[in-house]
Amino acid sequence: xxxxxxxxxxxxxxxGLATAPLLLVIPNLAQATAAAVEAEIKxxxxxxxxxxxxxxxxxxxxxxxxxxxxxxxxVESPMTDADYVKAIHVFADGNPLPGxxxxxxxxxxxxxxxxxxxxxxxxxxxxxxxxxxNGSLHTTKSxxxxxxxxxxx
Amino acid sequence: xxxxxxxxxxxxxxxxxxxxAEQILQFDKLGSISLLYLTDIHAQLEPIYxxxxxxxxxxxxxxGQPPHLTDKAFRDYFKIAxxxxxxxxxxxxxxxxxxxxxxxxxxxxxxxxxxxxxxAERGADNVLLLDGGDTWQGSWSSMQTKGQDMVDAMVKLGxxxxxxxxxxxxxxxxxxxxxxxxxxxxLAQNIRSLEWQEPVFAARKSYEKGGxxxxxxxxxxxxxxxxxxxxxxxxWEFGLREAELQKEVETARAEGADVVVLLSHNGFDIxxxxxxxxxxxxxxxxxxxxDAVPDLxxxxxxxxxxxxxxxxxxxxxDIEVRQKKVAGVRYKLMPVFSxxxxxxxxxxxxxxxxxxxxxxxLSREIARTESLLYRRGNFNGTFDDLICQAMMKERDTELxxxxxxxxxxxxxxxxxxxxxxxxxxxxxxxxxxYRTTMTGxxxxxxxxxxxxxxxxxxxxxxxxxxxxxxGGLGYSIDVSKSMGSRITGLTxxxxxxxxxxxxxxxxxxxxxxxxxxxxxxxWEVVEKYLSQVxxxxxxxxxxxxxxxx
Numbered sequence: 001x002x003x004x005x006x007x008x009x010x011x012x013x014x015x016g017l018a019t020a021p022l023l024l025v026i027p028n029l030a031q032a033t034a035a036a037v038e039a040e041i042k043x044x045x046x047x048x049x050x051x052x053x054x055x056x057x058x059x060x061x062x063x064x065x066x067x068x069x070x071x072x073x074x075v076e077s078p079m080t081d082a083d084y085v086k087a088i089h090v091f092a093d094g095n096p097l098p099g100x101x102x103x104x105x106x107x108x109x110x111x112x113x114x115x116x117x118x119x120x121x122x123x124x125x126x127x128x129x130x131x132x133x134n135g136s137l138h139t140t141k142s143x144x145x146x147x148x149x150x151x152x153x
Numbered sequence: 154x155x156x157x158x159x160x161x162x163x164x165x166x167x168x169x170x171x172x173x174a175e176q177i178l179q180f181d182k183l184g185s186i187s188l189l190y191l192t193d194i195h196a197q198l199e200p201i202y203x204x205x206x207x208x209x210x211x212x213x214x215x216x217g218q219p220p221h222l223t224d225k226a227f228r229d230y231f232k233i234a235x236x237x238x239x240x241x242x243x244x245x246x247x248x249x250x251x252x253x254x255x256x257x258x259x260x261x262x263x264x265x266x267x268x269x270x271x272x273a274e275r276g277a278d279n280v281l282l283l284d285g286g287d288t289w290q291g292s293w294s295s296m297q298t299k300g301q302d303m304v305d306a307m308v309k310l311g312x313x314x315x316x317x318x319x320x321x322x323x324x325x326x327x328x329x330x331x332x333x334x335x336x337x338x339x340l341a342q343n344i345r346s347l348e349w350q351e352p353v354f355a356a357r358k359s360y361e362k363g364g365x366x367x368x369x370x371x372x373x374x375x376x377x378x379x380x381x382x383x384x385x386x387x388x389w390e391f392g393l394r395e396a397e398l399q400k401e402v403e404t405a406r407a408e409g410a411d412v413v414v415l416l417s418h419n420g421f422d423i424x425x426x427x428x429x430x431x432x433x434x435x436x437x438x439x440x441x442x443x444d445a446v447p448d449l450x451x452x453x454x455x456x457x458x459x460x461x462x463x464x465x466x467x468x469x470x471d472i473e474v475r476q477k478k479v480a481g482v483r484y485k486l487m488p489v490f491s492x493x494x495x496x497x498x499x500x501x502x503x504x505x506x507x508x509x510x511x512x513x514x515l516s517r518e519i520a521r522t523e524s525l526l527y528r529r530g531n532f533n534g535t536f537d538d539l540i541c542q543a544m545m546k547e548r549d550t551e552l553x554x555x556x557x558x559x560x561x562x563x564x565x566x567x568x569x570x571x572x573x574x575x576x577x578x579x580x581x582x583x584x585x586x587y588r589t590t591m592t593g594x595x596x597x598x599x600x601x602x603x604x605x606x607x608x609x610x611x612x613x614x615x616x617x618x619x620x621x622x623x624g625g626l627g628y629s630i631d632v633s634k635s636m637g638s639r640i641t642g643l644t645x646x647x648x649x650x651x652x653x654x655x656x657x658x659x660x661x662x663x664x665x666x667x668x669x670x671x672x673x674x675x676w677e678v679v680e681k682y683l684s685q686v687x688x689x690x691x692x693x694x695x696x697x698x699x700x701x702x
Contacts, residue, residue, distance in 0.1 A: 060392055061613060064378040070390075123636075145614060147379060148602045 032098035037091040037127050040098045041139075044089065050129065050137040055088075057128050059142050066120045066146040074113040075130045075138070079105070085112035087131040094124025120146050172238060172255075172493040178270055183483040184473025185363030187275045188414070189268060192285025192440040193462035193560070195319070196295035196303050198504045200257035200491035201562035201577070203463045205445065206529035207245040210632055210702055211422070213610035220421050220444030220459050231447050242465060242488040243445050249525050252565055259464025259489050261306050262496035262504055267467050267487060268310060269497060279363040284312045284337075285440030285460070286373070286418045290319035291560050293576035294511050299327050302507040304335060309503055314338040314358055318374035318381075318418045318441060322582045325386045340371020340416060342401050343394040353389055356401050359410065365474040368410035370401050370434075372417040374441055376616045382583050384668040393419070393613065395431060402433040411477045414438060421446075421459055422612035428452035435479045436470065441617045443529070443559045447486045456482055462560065465489055515573035520683040522570055524691040527563040528578065531607065532620050532630075532699065535691040536561060536578050540675070541624025543682035544661040548588045548672070551647060552596075552626050554662035557603070557619030570689065575679050579663075584674040586663045593652040596660075597640055600628065605636040626652070626696065633701030646696060 041050070058072040077085045084107045090100040103114050112130070127141040211221025222230050224246045233239040241251035242258065272280050284307060289300030300323050307315070314337055320328055332339035332354065342356035357370045375393045378386060398415075405413050415434050417424050420441040428437055429452050437457045445461030460468040466486050473481040508515070528534040541553040561578035564570060591599070599621070606616040620630075627644040643652035652658070663675040683689070 062376065062379060064390060064392070065383060147606060147616075148599060 031122075032091075032093050032095050034093045034125065037093045037098045037125075040091060041089075041129055044129075045131070045137060048135075048137055050139045052138065052140060054132075054138040055128050055130050055140040057126065057140050057142050059126050059144050061143075062145045062147060063120055066122075068117040069120050069144055069146075070115065070117050071126060072113070072115045073128050074111070077112055077132070079107050079109060079111055081107050082133075084109075084133045085130055086133055088112060088114060089129045089131075090118075091127040091129075092118070092120065092124055093127065094120065094122050120144055122146050172490055174266065174270070174494045177487050177490065177493060178267060180469060180471070180485055181483065182275070183471035183481055185279055186365060186367065186412070186472040186474065187271060187280045188367075188436070188470040188472060189271060189280060189282045190285065190438050190458060190460050190468040190470070191264065191464065191466070192438070192460050193287040193443050194259075194261075194284075194303070194464045195287055195291025195462065195560040196289060196580075197259055197292060197463050197562065197577070198261050198294070198302070198306060198507065200260035200263065200489075201463060202252050202257055202565060203259075203465055204245050204248045204525070204527040204529060204563040205243060206531070208531045208699075209529075210531055210608070210699075212608050212632060215422050215425070215612070216702070219446050219448075219450055220442070233447075238488065238490065239447070242490075243447060245527075245529075248527075248563075249565055252563075255490060256492040258491060260491045260496065260504075261310065261464065262501040263489050263491050263494040264464060264467055265310055265497035265500035266494050267489065271469065281360055281362050281367060281369075282310065282312050283369065283414070283416050283438060284315035285416060285438055286316040287319045287440065287462075287560070288315065289331075290322060290582075291577065291580060293515060293573060293580055294508055296576075296580045296582065297511065298507075299323055300331060304331055305507065306500070306503060308336055309500055312337045313360065314340055314369050314371065314416060316340055316371040316373050316416050316418045316440070318377055321373075321377050321386050321389075322381050323385075324582070325389060328386075338369075338371075340369060341373040342370055342398055343375055343391055344373050345390050345394075347388050347390045350390070357405060359405075359408070363472075363474075365411040365472075365477075366409055367412040367414060367472075368405035368408075369414045369416050370398065370405065372398065372415055372419055374418040374420075374617070375423075380616050380618065380666075382666045382668065385582070393423070393427070395427065398427075399431050399433075402431060406433055409477075411474045412436070412472060412479055420612075420615065420617040421457070422615055424457055425450065425452055426612045428455040428457060436472075436482065438468075445486065449482065449484045456484075458484065460486060463562065515571060515576070517572045518569040519572060519575065519680055520570045520687050520689055522564050522568055522689040522691075523566055524689060525563065525566055526568075526570075526574075526689070526691070528561040529559060530619065531557075532697040533622055533694045535694075536563075537622035538624070538691050538694055539689060540578070540663075540679055541622060543679045544586055544663070544675075545624050547678045547682050548586060548661035550588055550625075550659040550661040551645065552591075552658050552660040553624030554599075554660065555622040555624070556664040557607075557621050558664075559617075559619060570683055572676075572680065575676050575683070579674075579676045579679065581664060583664060583666070583670070584676065585665065585670040585672040586661060586675045586678045587665060587670050587672040588659070588661045590657040591660050592655060592657050593643065594654040596626070596652060596658070597643060597654070600640045600643075601637050604630060604632070604639045608632040608639065609636075620697075623696070627698075628696075629698040629700065631701035632699065639701075642698070644696070
């Protein structure tokens with residue numbers, strides 16, 4: 001096959017795969033689990049009851065780029081001295097460590113809404129917990145699929 | 154709404170010589186508007202053979218429902234006679250023999266004839282012509298001219314609006330260069346700039362036709378950055394954007410639209426689910442999954458159209474509007490039998506001009522085939538088997554992977570394999586045929602991942618396309634299982650031994666979505682192989698065992 005240019009290096013061989021390099025290294029990564037996320041929440045709030053509702057979590061069903069997955073979290077609240085959101089915690093049950101980020105708010109924040117991008121190596125759940133000024137807790141979660149792609153019709 | 158009429162009476166016309174353009178066009182007109190639709194031409198300017206799939210599985214609620222019907226089940230459902238012109242156009246049954254009887258299909262000059270006759274019948278001001286995308290990719294001339302050949306032809310045809318998918322593999326700059334000056338609208342409500350979430354293209358355009366206002370909303374292939382190289386469109390974000398679509402529909406209605414049309418490259422199953430969730434769309438013109446469906450599919454008050462691919466069909470919908478509402482839709486999927494329709498002289502001349510610079514290259518005969526070569530099918534096609542054989546030989550690997558593309562023409566036994574035929578199955582802008590090694594575990598993970606993109610029970614997680622084709626490798630697949638447990642029994646065919654998880658295998662493939670992939674273009678690899686073997690004979694592929702259907 002003299003006319004066919006050989007592949008130059010191992011790095012290029014790997015990037016030449018139809019498979020995303022990320023996926024190939026997953027088996028070697030320690031991963032958090034749903035239980036680890038639960039334990040982390042317990043560390044913060046003990047056995048306190050956690051309700052649903054109030055949180056709008058906007059993530060793609062399928063990540064277009066696992067390295068920068070857009071996440072938007074908004075918690076419904078008047079954000080007054082009497083009633084505001086104190087904190088938003090974000091967890092990922094496939095992250096090496098379950099805790100991703102915590103945002104803290106005061107009534108002066110105006111609204112409890114954050115947008116950020118996070119890296120996801122594989123399909124997993126994004127879990128949000130919101131702590132309100134009256135001490136009540138709310139949670140929601142959403143799965144984000146990370147795929148190697150290719151082969152579109 | 155009034156009923157659909159399907160293909161009409163063509164099924165009773167036994168012999169090809171009795172088929173006429175008048176019969177193909179015969180239509181009991183309704184209302185004041187005709188909407189014409191064609192999609193997924195994949196840059197085929199001239200008539201070709203295109204065999205529909207004999208395996209096209211539906212999962213979950215889609216099982217056994219159109220478009221997931223093939224051959225006899227398809228004919229029974231739509232009441233089509235075996236051996237008829239309709240059976241030839243719509244199924245894979247007895248394809249070789251019927252192809253000899255009924256000839257090639259498509260050709261933009263034939264389509265132009267049909268469009269002109271309908272415009273003459275209805276009045277040009279009452280006809281809207283829409284293109285579902287995958288128009289600028291799929292041939293040597295489209296690749297060499299960066300889509301310009303197809304743009305020129307579609308301008309000549311008088312397309313009013315289009316959407317995109319493979320168009321984006323020309324790169325963001327080229328797509329913008331074309332769409333900024335094109336006389337047709339390029340619509341996409343679901344593409345936003347990554348940084349600021351601003352619209353990249355217009356979402357919607359309004360047309361006054363037949364005394365009514367028709368609003369067309371565009372929906373680009375939502376998984377383009379995953380299914381195709383994201384690095385070619387680095388600043389754009391896609392996705393379904395259902396909530397934004399709902400808002401766009403409501404805005405259209407509030408502004409006075411009588412008819413709301415979604416020109417969608419989502420794929421049929423996604424659109425079927427979407428039709429039940431997004432309210433207020435009258436008509437969804439589906440694309441991407443290449444389904445030719447001879448009747449309308451209804452979901453609530455929305456009708457879905459599947460108009461096939463490669464120029465084989467032109468869909469006509471007559472729409473009756475009463476009190477600013479759609480009161481009736483009548484439908485016909487017109488098969489473009491190239492031998493029955495006289496070419497339009499102007500379009501024929503344009504196609505000849507476009508193809509002239511490439512004539513010598515395209516007509517070069519490399520080999521002959523003794524077998525029917527085709528692409529479509531969920532798991533394999535003989536053309537892909539040929540491509541895998543070529544890669545394994547020319548890149549000296551024990552295994553090969555070929556993407557499950559649904560485009561590319563078919564060749565009949567005895568046909569020459571010209572360079573054009575190779576290009577029709579391989580012409581993409583990321584053609585490098587790579588050589589690498591993968592462990593058995595990596596191969597399994599990769600097959601599971603691709604299978605989940607096709608057989609996920611929730612259509613919103615499906616990406617279109619078919620299963621990646623494998624050379625030198627056998628496996629069993631249970632399509633009813635979930636991700637990670639569909640694929641079993643991976644076998645190294647040459648040694649008839651199981652693939653070992655920890656062992657490395659030399660593997661070749663093409664169409665990687667990653668950047669800076671090295672290797673010769675796939676068409677060179679296939680041509681080199683064919684020029685040595687000269688005669689192609691592909692035995693039926695039994696290395697993929699399917700269950701759970």
